[in-house]
Amino acid sequence: MEKTRSIQMVTDFKELHSNFFILPNAWDAASAKIFEQCGFKAIGTTSAGIAVSHGYSDRNMPFDTMLAVVRKIVQAVNIPVTVDIEDGYGETPEEVAESVRQVIKVGAVGINLEDATMDPQAPLYDIQVQQKKIAAIRQLGDRIGFPIFINARTDPYWIKHVTSSGRLEETVKRAHAYQEAGADCIFVPGIREISDIRTLRKEISGPINVLAGPELPPAHELEALGIQRISTGSGPFRATVSLLHRIGQEMLERGTFEQMTSKVLSYDDLSQL
Secondary structure, X not given: OOHHHHXXXXXXXXXXOOOOEEEOEEOOHHHHHHHHHHOOOOEEXXXXXXXXXXXXOOOOOOHHHHHHHHHHHHHHOOOOEEEEOOOOOOOOHHHHHHHHHHHHHOXXXXXXXXXXXXXXXXXXXXXXXXXXXHHHXXXXXXXXXXXXXXXXXXXXXXXXXXXXXXXXXXXXXXXXXXXXXXXXXXXXXXXXXXHHHHHHHXXXXXXXXXXXXXXXXXXXXXXXXXXXXXXXXXXXXXXXXXXXXXXXXXXXHHOOOHHHHOXXXXXXXXXXX
């Protein structure tokens, strides 16, 4: 993507965080294009959706597989795309920055970097380790003249191995550290209680991102609380896979095709995507 247009894309994406918006997460070119046609102003990717649709479990997908999908998504739409890079696809800050450089190269405007380790004994990365990753990404952007949008995800509410006591305090502490290192937005998946969200908003300056879910307050309440961004994560992908399962069950158990044929895109419409 031509650099001037890429910089305009990231500028537009940052501007979205001045207000409130919903960011859907796509897993391929078709899902991205459908979200764009719905009217969304930007798109994220879902690492779980991309991984599972290519035969991998989340956090076990090869980087090249993810990058190839991101390239196709960017080419399919005319709105900003931000990429879930899990914990950075690298052991060192330099390796993480190189992963981000390649993501930028294919046209992404931002990244989502999480601090979960997937290790039950130490479920979260050390704060200083995560700070160094974020700082390396910010330094990369400065070096190449590209203001990449860094969404720093912190997982005390998300990781099952972290006890509920102290989650809010740990989240705020990590948020401050990540902002100090250069993060543009703080992502807190798993937070649900309005009281916690209200405290989070009071304690953190700058944009806050939460994850859509069945127990999350509705969008208008979150907007009133001062939240800037709701991501959908793997939700749309899981809903799509669930629909496929119901279609299969209907065909085998009832011999009918209603869910497959009712209110669906025609073949011609599909071809236009």
